Amino acid sequence: MKKCMAANWKMFKTKKEAVDTVQQLEASIDSNLPSDREVLVFPPFTAISAVSDALSENSSIQLGGQNFYPASEGAYTGEISPEMLLDLNCTYALVGHSERRHVIKEFEEIISQKVDFGLQSGLKIILCIGETLEERNQGKLQEILQKQISVLQDLSEDNISARLDIAYEPVWAIGTGEVAGPGEIQEAHGMVRTLLQNVFPEEGEKIRILYGGSVKPDNTAEIISIDNVDGVLVGGASLYADKFSQIALAGS
Ligand code: PGA
Numbered sequence: 001m002k003k004c005m006a007a008n009w010k011m012f013k014t015k016k017e018a019v020d021t022v023q024q025l026e027a028s029i030d031s032n033l034p035s036d037r038e039v040l041v042f043p044p045f046t047a048i049s050a051v052s053d054a055l056s057e058n059s060s061i062q063l064g065g066q067n068f069y070p071a072s073e074g075a076y077t078g079e080i081s082p083e084m085l086l087d088l089n090c091t092y093a094l095v096g097h098s099e100r101r102h103v104i105k106e107f108e109e110i111i112s113q114k115v116d117f118g119l120q121s122g123l124k125i126i127l128c129i130g131e132t133l134e135e136r137n138q139g140k141l142q143e144i145l146q147k148q149i150s151v152l153q154d155l156s157e158d159n160i161s162a163r164l165d166i167a168y169e170p171v172w173a174i175g176t177g178e179v180a181g182p183g184e185i186q187e188a189h190g191m192v193r194t195l196l197q198n199v200f201p202e203e204g205e206k207i208r209i210l211y212g213g214s215v216k217p218d219n220t221a222e223i224i225s226i227d228n229v230d231g232v233l234v235g236g237a238s239l240y241a242d243k244f245s246q247i248a249l250a251g252s
Contacts, residue, residue: 003224004165004208004231005248006040006126007238008066008094009047018047019054024241025248026061033060034252038231040092041238042066045080052089064092064126067100070110070117082121093118096148097128098171112151119155119163126165126210126233127152129192133172142191149195161206167233168192173213175236182226185211189228217243221251 042064043051069079096111118125129148131141173180189209197204212233238244
C-alpha cells in the first residue's frame with residue numbers, strides 16, 4: 001500500500017501564492033518521490049484551477065477539494081459539487097475535517113451523506129476523525145472513534161480500500177504544535193484499524209489510516225514508522241514547499 005502524504009492548505013493562499021508553492025514543491029519532489037508514496041495537495045477552492053494548470057502533465061502531485069456539498073447541482077448558494085471538483089482535475093476530497101465539525105458545526109448526518117455521495121460521484125474520500133481533549137480525558141476515545149466511523153456502515157465493501165482513506169487527527173493536536181506521542185498514535189490507529197475491520201471484514205485491513213496534527217519535517221519519519229500509520233495529513237507545515245517536501249520524502 002502506498003503511503004499518502006497530504007497537504008491541507010485550509011483557508012490560506014491566493015492563486016499566485018498557491019501556484020508558486022506547488023511549483024516549488026513539484027520541483028523538489030518529482031524526481032525523488034519513492035514509488036510507494038503518493039502526494040496530495042488540497043488548495044482552497046479559488047486556487048485549484050490555477051494549481052491544476054501549473055502542474056506538469058505527469059506530475060506526481062494529485063489534487064483534492066477540502067469540502068463539497070452532497071448533490072450534483074442545485075440551489076445551494078455558496079456550495080460546490082463533487083462534479084465541479086472532478087472538473088478541476090481533483091481526484092480526492094476531505095470529509096469531516098475537525099474544523100468543519102467544530103467550527104462549521106457539521107455532524108454525522110451530513111458527513112455520512114458526503115462520504116456516500118462523494119464516493120458515488122467518483123471522488124476518493126479521506127474521512128477525518130478524532131477526539132477532543134475533553135473527550136480523551138473522559139476516557140471516550142474509543143466511543144468517539146466508533147461513532148465517527150459508523151458513518152461508513154452502509155457503504156458497499158466493494159473495492160472500498162482503493163476509494164477511502166481515514167485521517168486520525170486528535171483535535172487537541174491540530175495547529176497547536178502538540179503532537180500525539182508514538183504510544184498514543186499507535187493506540188488510536190490500532191483502534192481505528194479494528195473498527196474498520198468490523199465494518200469491512202475483507203477490506204478493513206487495507207484502508208489507509210493517515211495521522212494528522214502538528215506533523216513537521218522532524219517528526220514525520222518516526223510517525224510514519226508506527227504500526228497502522230499509512231501517511232500524514234499536514235496543515236501548517238504544508239504551507240511551505242521546503243517543509244512539505246521534506247515531509248513528503250521523510251525517511252525515504
Ligand atoms: P496542522 O493541521 O498540521 O496544522 O496541525 C492538520 C490538519 O488540520 O489537517
